[in-house]
Amino acid sequence: MPPGTASKVVYDRGMRRALGILLALSGRVSAAPPHIGDDAAITLLYGTAAPSVNPCADDAAPIECMIADRYATDPKAKAIALALYQSSGDIAGVGEDEVMDGGYRGKIHLVPQLPTGRYRQHLARVAAAMKSIDEFLASDQSGDSARRYRWRALAFRFVRSINKRTPSAYATAWSIEYNVEGSLLTSERGVRETLFHELFHLNDEDHGDWSAKTLASDYDAIVAKCGEHVRCYAPYAPNDTRVIATGSYYAFQQDNGNSVHEYAAELAVRYLKEQTEILSKQKLSRPAFKCGPPENARAWKSLVDEFFGGYDRVPEC
């Protein structure tokens, strides 16, 4: 990270802490969990542009007030961001200026980019995707309050990559970093599937790194068996997403963090696709993933049981 960037980030964090103390002293606590607190909302919305005095400190609805303030220059984007927050508790803000180590992608410079003006369409697609995911998961989870899967009150951190179109997104700690230049984010479907993938990472993390504990032995055996032979992975790949540079199925691309996490997130996307297809067309357009090799059946059942309450609309093989 360039020195200028680093010092800006440190300054910004100091500012946020001061603002956080001010907000805490004001005695406001947001309602029912999960939710994003005022302090986190300031960081998320303003990034390095955080004002020295919170403009919404005395407002009855401080987060709505901050969203309105931050999006003031683009009334259409403001309306979308407010509606997103009111329906889901999600806040659309910005990520940090950073140079990330993208593994096989190399180093990537990301800069904060509020989704306004020419980038507003990304905000609209995120809002549409989260509405669709909400409808899907809410119907899936009806009558089972014990299931632990969170898909609301997420922090969307919008960034723009310089001279690259990857990564499209990454996720940690109930935050999703969204790259407005991301190569997978050029359609509603691409955004919905990418966000479902990222949402899974967050829940996988919340379930104590479930995929690494549960799926790694089968996954490692597949990688050991197939090695560099891309076609060998085809029956095991949960999704079609391929890496342009290497041709690899994304679920099996190496030098990509702990790649079993990617396999699991792609498996979750396959779950979304198959369940949605059964709901809308009552049949699948390709053979069910679970009806492939035995490794697929095991991974599918584990995922469905852990995250989706054993709820699988796809008929038995």
Ligand SMILES: [Zn+2]
């Ligand atoms: Zn991922």
